[in-house]
Amino acid sequence: MNALQTLYAISMVAWFLSEFLYKNMLKSGKDDQKGKDKSTLNILWLAIPFSIAAAVTIANLSTLPIINSNWVMYVGEAFILIGIIFRFIIIRSLGKYFTVDVTIKEDHKIKKEGFYKYLRHPSYAFSLLTSLGLGLYLNNWLSLIFAIVPPFLAFTYRIKIEEEALVEQFGDEYITYRKNTKKLIPFIF
Template identity: 50%
Template sequence: MITLSTIIYFAWFLSEILLQRILRGKATDDKKQQDKGSLAVMWIVIIVFINIASIVAAKTNYPIVPGPLMNRIGLSVILLGMILRFVAIMQLGRLFTVNVTIRKDHHIKKTGLYSILRHPSYTGSLLSFLGFGLSVNNWLGLVIAFVPVFVVFVYRMNIEEKVLTAQFGEEYTTYMKHTSRLIPWIY
């Protein structure tokens, strides 16, 4: 029997696979990819820890809230994260790539979500991982699903911000002073 959880998890995973396939920077048009292997590291961490979190949640009993409510809240947070991620990608347009690359005629996006957050796409993605952790309704599963992924995203943001600072200098450092990384006005 296919459940709502299965459908949402599948849609989330499929959307990320499609982004990986469709939105890669092309080496012919862009400056050298400066990823430093962070995309591969991200995928390894995500796959490993989502699977561990699923197993731990199935084999242990540390409910966040008894009953099905937390699963529904978690699924809603996944969907909210997906929507935020897609809006951020649409607002960045052709400048968005899944690998760290400076595109031809690249500029710093400072409007829309990017007027508040430097990495709204990552905010959306991290919301989805938080939602997944909540949806398994297990404190230990939540920590396992979210914390390692958050750490690897911070690693990736550090790489991106160094590349953007090297490319745009003071313009980017000024932009960093006026925006938050992931959470508006907090972080």
């Protein structure tokens, strides 16, 4: 196993462990407005592991290179690491307002600084960057599709549900914020 493969293995374990810990430690509390999630957490926990398993399996069973060069694997690994690290930073920046299930806290406020100045859902954006990194690291067109599409669809559904809850809670304040920011990709989408 070379250094890149070792780093990839470590980053995949870190990705899984961090998401497992988030899921088990950052749930809504008893005083929060629950019942808004509409199974989005379950959908994400089906879509993301499925996409990872499918992408890796396809890469092991087929050869459909994105590019005939190893540099794409380095770019992919960089995206994996950037995604994991920045998702952690964003989750920490939200503090008690971050929950894995769609919830409104009692004293909830809309965060509009840092990454949130440009994106309404930077945590999801960096999670998707990690998925993109996996697809690139595997250097297989079908793996790339399976690494990105299921999580993207799951996050798109979750964003719809989450934004409904935020509009219900904050009304015009959130609608104005939504008009001035992008969902997942700065200045684009």
